[in-house]
Amino acid sequence: MSDKQSFELDLMPVISLLAVIISFLLLTSVWIHISSLEISQALGTDSDRKVEPTLSASFEGSNIKFEVKDSTVISKGKRSLSINDWKEIESYSNYLVKKDPRIKIAMILPAGASKYQDIVRLIDVFKARGIIDVGIAPL
């Protein structure tokens, strides 16, 4: 005669425990991810440095004036431009990088009243397009 033993696992304590852990983790989790944007500051002149195309962006009121130096690929008319719209800034940056991929250095010249968020946004636009060496000139 077979002696069958059937038992059932009581899952209620497991569910209660998991619910407590979930509540605790939801309350203690950090949902905002803090990271950093790296900028390189010039410490002195490097006479041996190769001549590379550089981009400068100066804040002039509500506009940002872009200027490309030492680039033979970008036409003269496109080397200097003043823009006040972020979409245009992004497309102009795209154009510059596409036209002359050697552009890896950019210098930002903010005005005293320039907002920190705008400066960070401009650095972000450059970094996203492969311009890795971005510096900020002090006042």
Next chain:
Amino acid sequence: MDNEIGKTKILDSPLKNSSILNYNKTIESKSLAVPLILTPLVDAFAILVIYLLVNSTATQHEVKIDDTISLPTASSTKNIESGVIVKIKNGHFVIQEKIVSATNLTNALRAIMAKQDPQKVPYLIVEADKESEFEKLSPIMLASSNVGFEKIKLAVVQGEVK
């Protein structure tokens, strides 16, 4: 007699067999309680716990960020590493939890730099409110260049700028 007739009538009711209430226990007893399948629920809970555990350990920062400062947003970011933190809090420069005037910023950073290994120049981490004007940030850039901090990390919140 009346009672018996009445009893018979009730027991012989045509609804008797269809009723879930069992009068005379002749029909096999059925349980009203539907067993709840808890295994998928436990599985879902376990997945949630694992996700939250991984997420909470991955977002721990090496650097303690001041919650009162509303940082700017950027997307092309790197992980924040340990370094010398300079905060702009309520219009004051704060280095290692001490308020430093703009004129003493270079000296304060130089003193910190003197304690560091010259082969391993630390990063300078700047924490400033997104609404700050560059006029307030400029002394940090100037002092860092004077002292020799080549790399500066601007603390930002990761995300898309709207």
